[in-house]
Amino acid sequence: MENIENIGDEYKNYWETKYFLENEEYSSWAIDEFSGYYDSSSPDGAASSAASKNIVSERNRRKKLNERLFALRAVVPNISKMDKASIIKDAIDYIQELHEQESRIQAEIMELETGKLKKNPGFEYEQELPVLLKSKKSKLDNIFDSGGSATSPIEVLELKVTHMREKIVVALENRLY
Amino acid sequence: MENIENIGDEYKNYWETKYFLENEEYSSWAIDEFSGYYDSSSPDGAASSAASKNIVSERNRRKKLNERLFALRAVVPNISKMDKASIIKDAIDYIQELHEQESRIQAEIMELETGKLKKNPGFEYEQELPVLLKSKKSKLDNIFDSGGSATSPIEVLELKVTHMREKIVVALENRLY
DNA sequence: GTTGACACGTGAAGC
């Protein structure tokens, strides 16, 4: 049934360690590439050569896909399992989390922009201070309400922005009143 | 060689359309599940049942992986090709782009925080205004230097933050001087 | 007609 017995049979491991093996010393692709292994075992060289070509192409495709998956795992934090499907799932969750944080920041900016700050800068600054203070408090509440797993880098960045704005507001209060 | 002749042989299409077919009307997994198709064709039922179990499990694994890949493609904008490897590659590029934007914002916040704003808020605010103005100008230069392909949503968000800070600085100048 | 991408079944290995 299988004309190739034990090509790549010595790895015997799970997918990550297998990738490490393939990366350095598991260079048997070249062996399959130039050796006429299948042609010597079969009488017709043309069809077998085409079949071996297909085998090599499929191997390269699989290897490329594994490399991509490995690279995806590298750029995504909080990888729960080494599973192939879990890696993609964690990547999806991470991207969605980034999108959510981004839309939250954008909503906050929109809320800040809906003040009278847009036209006539320098005027009616006293009625914008409550807006800044309100956004500051709701922002902190939102951050502290989002569970204990607030370890995302963009979340601590958001916290820093809130902290900076808070200090600016305090400075404005001390200066203006 | 193959004891299953044409299970899933009528789709005959590429991977996305195949997913659409599988999603709605291509529910032949259940048919394989309960029908004793393999047991009737082979004399020993135990080994064949184990083999069919393996076949069904493998099918479910492949289906789950394809669903994950489809969901990944849904959350990533700018999908160049429908290829499996290209989808993962675009996701990697997108995550790296988000990380780059995020680190740029974080560097900006760090630059803003290195002023004397941290201790004694409300004091020495006159010597912080040049810092704010400098950061504003360099930020605009950075944004306009990053090529014409500045269409990322987090980039326009960054532009909005810069704009808002600029107006606050102008308001402060008009108020304090 | 060749190439690239895919789903499939199958045996092996790890929990």
Next chain:
DNA sequence: TGCTTCACGTGTCAA
């Protein structure tokens, strides 16, 4: 133990 995940070769289809 059985269940899950994996790589592999093979056939098939479309560009």
